[in-house]
Amino acid sequence: MTDAVAQERPWLTNVAYRMLGSLAEAEDAVQEALARWYALTPGQRAKVTSPKAWLTTVTGRICLDVLGSARARRERYVGEWVPEPLPDASQLRGRRAETADPADQIVLDESVDMAFLVVLEALTPAERVVFVLHDVFQYPFDDVAAIVERTPAACRQLASSGRRRVRAVRSAPVPSAEQARIIREFKQAWEQQDIPALVGLLDPRAVMVTDGGGLASAALRPVEGAARIARYIADIGVRAPGMELRILSVNGRPGLVALRGDLTVNVAAFEIADGRITRIWGVRNPEKLRAWNERIATTQGE
Structure with a gap:
């Protein structure tokens, strides 16, 4: 079971980076989620039917807390704040297939496009978490509701609001x-x-x-x-x-x-x-x- 849990790190890092726009903060959130898993007793772990779902829930809640305090921290940030840019591992020398570097674990698709991440910065913390989990990762609203501690109906409204705000300002990507x-x-x-x-x-x-x-x-x-x-x-x-x-x-x-x-x-x-x-x-x-x-x-x- 422990090995299976460790294998979820790339998935969790992908989720957390899209929520936070910061690789360092995403890595911290994932590390905290894994620490909470390993802090469970063997009996508590045995009751978890899906470690991936459990870890995603915990990571989502940690990210929600981070986003809640991010605006205050960014008000103290010197100058403008831009999401952390990601390299393509294929363009960097010295990368190994088994590397644990968080940057190498991110799937580079349209949901990490810088323009998209900047748009997500305008969403409320709850909107962003719900939008990322549902619209990007296709999580059911019932599961998302447990993460943000809202009703499924409220999560549908948050996702719809986030979707409208994203569409209002995001340009169609060019080839x-x-x-x-x-x-x-x-x-x-x-x-x-x-x-x-x-x-x-x-x-x-x-x-x-x-x-x-x-x-x-x-x-x-x-x-x-x-x-x-x-x-x-x-x-x-x-x-x-x-x-x-x-x-x-x-x-x-x-x-x-x-x-x-x-x-x-x-x-x-x-x-x-x-x-x-x-x-x-x-x-x-x-x-x-x-x-x-x-x-x-x-x-x-x-």
């Missing part, structure tokens, strides 16, 4: 090939300090959010408008000579990664609509780049 092409052109324009080209690739009302967490330089507020974003990005190139840009998978979608030597210093995710970049999320907080820096990406930029 990966098209996104990669636009980002390739963006990368070339950035490297060439071509501000008109950068402006042309950005929607006039584009918004860029950068997350330094007080540990790395970043804009403390969103940068709005194509011209302002282009100038900001061009200025980075001037202030950080020798920075190498690579097009790599970020949360399962083509993104842009900046390295200085062997150190990843920025990971950018993009939202694109009608052939132009509408949103950029740049993460510079080194605490959120640990999965990128533990084993350095070797895929050459295009």
Whole structure:
């Protein structure tokens, strides 16, 4: 039974990351859920018909508590808060098939797309937990109700509310090939300090959010408008000579990664609509780049 429980860690990590948007917090939540399991007596464990369901319930409740306190903590966060970006393990050297790295355990599908995770940040804690469990993982409302301690009918309302809010602000994803092409052109324009080209690739009302967490330089507020974003990005190139840009998978979608030597210093995710970049999320907080820096990406930029 113990081995079977340990095998549920990847599943639990996937659930917790989507609920919290933070790999570190997800890992802590899963660890706490497993600790609670191992704290049960043999007799108590024997009464659990499905350890996976038990662990999911406990993990969901822990995540609900974390989300409840997250807003207060993020009010104290320095600058803007962006979900933690995830690398694609196939692009990193030194990964082993049996690695226990939490980043390697996340299934990179549309439910971890950065734009999707940012939308989830706008939901209430209960909405987010119910929406993730039901709409993403197809958990029955009766099971979800036990996790959030609401009635199934209330959970249906929460899921419906979350669904409406997600649909209201989320753009339809563009094909990966098209996104990669636009980002390739963006990368070339950035490297060439071509501000008109950068402006042309950005929607006039584009918004860029950068997350330094007080540990790395970043804009403390969103940068709005194509011209302002282009100038900001061009200025980075001037202030950080020798920075190498690579097009790599970020949360399962083509993104842009900046390295200085062997150190990843920025990971950018993009939202694109009608052939132009509408949103950029740049993460510079080194605490959120640990999965990128533990084993350095070797895929050459295009």
